[in-house]
Amino acid sequence: MTRGPRLFLARVAALILITLAGQSTAYAAGDRTAPTTPTNLRVTGVTAYTVSLAWDASRDKSGIASYSICCANMSSQVVSGSATSAAYTSGLEPGRSFTLFVVAKDNAGNYS
Structure with missing residues (x-):
C-alpha cells in the first residue's frame, strides 16, 4: 500500500x-447582499474631455471597497470606496453625448 x-x-x-x-x-x-446603489448622481463640472461627478455614498454591512464610474460602450474608471466624487476622463470627446453611471462594489465583491 x-x-x-x-x-x-x-x-x-x-x-x-x-x-x-x-x-x-x-x-x-x-455575504451575497449587494450594497445600496449610489444615489443623487450629479455633474459638478464639465470640460472638453472631462466630466466631474459627485454622488451620495452607498451603504453595506461589509463596507464599500470601490466605486466604478461607467460609460456605455467605453471603459470604466475605478475610484476608492471612500470617494463620493471623481472626474471621468476615459475617451470623452467634445460634441458627443455620453451616458455615465456609478456602481458600488462592497468588500465581499458584490455590486450594486
Whole structure:
C-alpha cells in the first residue's frame, strides 16, 4: 500500500483550508447582499474631455471597497470606496453625448 497520493491529497486540502481561512469575514460568511446603489448622481463640472461627478455614498454591512464610474460602450474608471466624487476622463470627446453611471462594489465583491 502506497501512502504518496493520500499524503499529497491531505496536504493540498490543508493548503486550501489555510487559504480560505485567510479570506475576509465577508467572504467566509457568504455575504451575497449587494450594497445600496449610489444615489443623487450629479455633474459638478464639465470640460472638453472631462466630466466631474459627485454622488451620495452607498451603504453595506461589509463596507464599500470601490466605486466604478461607467460609460456605455467605453471603459470604466475605478475610484476608492471612500470617494463620493471623481472626474471621468476615459475617451470623452467634445460634441458627443455620453451616458455615465456609478456602481458600488462592497468588500465581499458584490455590486450594486
